Amino acid sequence: MSQSLPPLHRIFLRPQFAIYYRRLRRFTWTTTGVPDYGVLFLLAGELHYETEEHAGQLPVHESLLFEPGKGISAGGSNVESLLITFSPALIIDYASRARLVSGGSAPTFTNTAIGPDRRLSQLLMDLADELANEEAGKEIIVAALTEQVAVHLLRRHSKMRRSDELELSRVGLIDRRIRRAVEFMQTHLEQDLPLKDIAAASYLSPYHFARLFKKLTGTSPHAYLASLRAARARALLAETDLSVNEISSRVGYASASHFSKAFNQATGLTPRAFRAALVSR
Numbered sequence: 001m002s003q004s005l006p007p008l009h010r011i012f013l014r015p016q017f018a019i020y021y022r023r024l025r026r027f028t029w030t031t032t033g034v035p036d037y038g039v040l041f042l043l044a045g046e047l048h049y050e051t052e053e054h055a056g057q058l059p060v061h062e063s064l065l066f067e068p069g070k071g072i073s074a075g076g077s078n079v080e081s082l083l084i085t086f087s088p089a090l091i092i093d094y095a096s097r098a099r100l101v102s103g104g105s106a107p108t109f110t111n112t113a114i115g116p117d118r119r120l121s122q123l124l125m126d127l128a129d130e131l132a133n134e135e136a137g138k139e140i141i142v143a144a145l146t147e148q149v150a151v152h153l154l155r156r157h158s159k160m161r162r163s164d165e166l167e168l169s170r171v172g173l174i175d176r177r178i179r180r181a182v183e184f185m186q187t188h189l190e191q192d193l194p195l196k197d198i199a200a201a202s203y204l205s206p207y208h209f210a211r212l213f214k215k216l217t218g219t220s221p222h223a224y225l226a227s228l229r230a231a232r233a234r235a236l237l238a239e240t241d242l243s244v245n246e247i248s249s250r251v252g253y254a255s256a257s258h259f260s261k262a263f264n265q266a267t268g269l270t271p272r273a274f275r276a277a278l279v280s281r
Contacts, residue, residue: 009269009277010131012142013238016090019146020083021131027079028268031066032219034227037107038085039153040064040074041124047076051112058113061121065109065157069218072112082128086150094150095160105160114157123149131279138279175216178202181209185225189232190252195221230266233259237275244271 010021027047029040040063047058050073058064058074066072068088088106095107114120127145130138184201185193198221199209213221229251236247248259263271 008132009273010279011274011277012131012279013234014143015235016087017146017150018085018234019127019131019142021081021128022083022268023080024268025078026075027077027081028073028075029083030071030073032071032073032223034066034085035068035217035224036085036087037067037091037109038065038083039120039124039149040066041082041084041121041128043080043082043125043128045076045079045081047074047079047081049074049113053112056113061125062116063114063120063124064112065114065153066112067107067109069216070112071218080128082124082131084124084127084146084149091150091154094147095154095158098151098154100154100158100160107154107158108161109153109158111157117156120149120152120156123152178209178213178216181213181221182224185221185228189225189229190250192252193225198225226262226266229253230263233263233271234267234274237271238278247271 006023007025008021008023012019027045031038042058042060042062044060049056049058049064052071064072064074091107100107123145127142127149130141130145135141179202181198181202184198195206195210199206202209204212210221213219213224217224219227233247233251236242236250240247242250244260245256248256251259253259253262260270263269263274267274269277
């Protein structure tokens with residue numbers, strides 16, 4: 001990607017998946033607190049990444065995979081990238097329909113950096129082309145390509161792990177011991193939520209709840225809460241004409257400025273810039 005290319009954002013948002021096409025001179029990204037599965041694909045530029053196990057540089061036309069509870073951070077310069085996030089419910093549905101998963105099992109990716117994959121690269125480049133250009137039938141093509149990406153990842157880059165503790169709730173794939181707390185967060189996003197109130201939903205002390213939550217999700221309760229608030233805000237920006245002030249109130253922020261700062265940290269964009277970047281709103 002040439003350094004002369006201006007920054008560009010294209011966002012395609014649906015309830016079960018989201019796609020972010022970006023061209024940025026400086027790129028930073030992290031999965032901390034993200035309750036989704038997904039893939040980050042490098043179209044051009046230089047990108048370094050770090051996981052709990054190792055660090056490295058991602059070659060052009062290769063991908064990083066992530067899943068709930070696994071932390072990855074990445075950064076680079078003159079980066080053109082495509083990021084797709086899938087809700088756990090969608091991944092479980094595809095895995096079930098493909099007969100890859102049974103009761104009590106959940107998909108997990110076999111590797112974070114997966115190396116060359118010609119089929120996956122072609123699907124992701126086709127998706128990037130659709131988002132970067134204006135063509136009739138864009139929504140149909142994007143949805144079809146996204147489904148193919150998800151199934152390909154499950155076929156070629158996943159395995160099933162069995163856990164009697166994991167279950168699928170309306171907020172995703174979570175551990176039964178913290179299910180009530182996560183659903184409590186989801187139901188009360190507009191309220192100030194002290195740790196003691198969140199922990200009480202799981203019938204645990206704040207200390208033991210925070211330790212268990214971090215162990216199971218890879219992040220703190222309030223970082224997870226922030227990710228839920230960002231997800232709700234993204235949906236409201238995409239699906240309604242509510243003002244930024246009204247949305248900030250609905251997702252639990254006392255002021256629009258505080259909300260804008262948190263939203264920018266989560267997405268790399270201000271709420272208004274995010275809304276302007278939406279495709280087929």
